[in-house]
Amino acid sequence: MGGRALRAAMLLLGAVLLGTAGLSAGAWYGGRGATPPTPERSTAVAEELLPGTHASGSMIVRGWRHGVGLADDDYGSGRTELHYGESPDCALTGLLRRTAESRGWRDGRAVPGSPCDGWRVERDGLLVTLAQHPTGTRLAVTAAPPAGFEAAVVGGTVLGALAGAGLFLLLARTRRQPLAAALVTVGLLPGAQSTWFDLLTDGLAAPTWPAWRALAPVLVPWLVIALVTAAVLARPATRPATPAPAEAP
Known part of the structure; x- marks a missing residue:
């Protein structure tokens, strides 16, 4: 996969994962x-x-x-x-x-x-x-849904998608981007999967945000490990210093 296609795929993945988290947060806040x-x-x-x-x-x-x-x-x-x-x-x-x-x-x-x-x-x-x-x-x-419920859901989804796209764009610039992206994806995928299952089953007839709170004991450690690993991988590799050539007598 070319560089541009890989960056586009990672941007989309980050937008979907964190956009789903933003949707859940918006449903909680607006509800x-x-x-x-x-x-x-x-x-x-x-x-x-x-x-x-x-x-x-x-x-x-x-x-x-x-x-x-x-x-x-x-x-x-x-x-x-x-x-x-x-x-x-x-x-x-x-x-x-x-x-x-x-x-x-x-x-x-x-x-x-x-x-x-x-x-x-x-x-x-x-x-x-x-x-x-x-x-x-x-x-x-x-x-019934309180006033502003739909606006909170849409706003949370948009903000989460922008944050996810920015995060995965940062990961795409690392040398070992597949590993960093895989770690972040593993941390976010369980909550996103359960949220989308609720959406396909009930729509927004009931809130989806508790999925993330229920998964917090597993989600938080994974995210910490993923972000620390991504930060380490994003650091440029240091090269050993080349000794200066000896001066001719």
């Missing part, structure tokens, strides 16, 4: 202050959106990511789920959609499900999602 609704409020919302129906059961689900519990004021930290029957009821999707439109709920969109799609709406800091499953219909009530 602060999203307090989950109380069960009483969730029940009232369900009665408003699904009038004339009765839930067969309910439960409170706490937010977890990679073995790390979310704080009470983190976006996605908890939700209330109400269950309707033991088989999907597609009529509830149409009922919720019509009721939400008539009562001023906004940002309505379909939620993929089986055998029919559900529906989600948002209002007054609440996000309500009706999902159809083969085992029944579930209505989840959780906190």
